[in-house]
Amino acid sequence: MIALLTRDLRLAVRAGGGFGLGLAFFLIVTVLVPFGVGPETALLTKIAPGILWIGALLACLLSLDRILALDWEDGSLDLLATAPLPMEGIVTIKALAHWITTGLPLVLAAPALGVLLSLPTEGYLWLVVSLAVGTPALSVIGTFGAALTVGLKRGGLLMSLLVLPMYVPTLIFGAEVARRGAEGLTVQTPLLMLAGISFGALALLPFASAGVLRVNLR
Template structure:
């Protein structure tokens, strides 16, 4: 299992593997927003939590179709399915690799990009905390969607349509935690934590079941 995780990390970080693609997209979204809505400090500060969370969500979505596609194309997914390693654990490791190469870098970069949107100083700890709690849910939900669509033509488009509605609760609570801060942000953070724990508990099994169906 450890070797599988290291393999996925190497694939993600090599040239063309997708590492850095999410960060670049995140940066582009944040840089373009002031051009679209104007550079007024009050306006940017008001919309900054939502923009940062939407940017992180879309950046996480950008590389999901790679989770199982490469393994499907070279036949290694069938070998993994017949190995002693449980598919539930494989799905969880895929989600972990995605978070380490996408979710964690987005979390670390978000405070720097918050400066471009004039995010309120007291909101920075809540931004980092919400992304740390919420981005694992994005990776796990995305892994489930990738397992459902593996091997399908134009699976990336279908994956987006399947996953985006499931991302909405995490987006709402994440942006609300940053917006409210000390005045109610803890409640939104706790609700988002519940979503993440629920996704970690249930979706690896659902992803494994989807992989078994697609491999028949």
């Protein structure tokens, strides 16, 4: 499993789908928002949690098609299907590799980008917490979408259409945690809901993704 994780991390970076691409997109979204809505500090402070979460979601979405596509193209996916490691474990490792190369850098960079949107000081901790709890769900759900569309020509657009509706609950509760934290309100309820989504996705979707891959590889 460690060897597979290391391999996927190297492939993600070499193929251009690593942390650099996601961070660049996250930065672009954060920088463009003040130009679009105006420089008013009060307005930016109000919308900052939601904008940062939308930027993180879209940055994760940007690299989803690379999770399984490279293995499909070079035939590695067929070899992995016959390996001693269960397909559920393979899918979980690939989701973990995606989170390390995309989700984790976004979590670490979010406070610095929050400065550009005048995020209140009280909101930085809860922004990081919400992204740390919610982004694993984005990677696991995205892996499921990648499994559904693997092998399809121009499957990236179809995958986006399939995955985005499943991302909505994570976006709602993640942004709510950051918003309430920035306003000094209690965050217990949305944080528990966000954690429930992540744990539910981690518990169920690897089996669904493995089943879909088995069908696609027949």
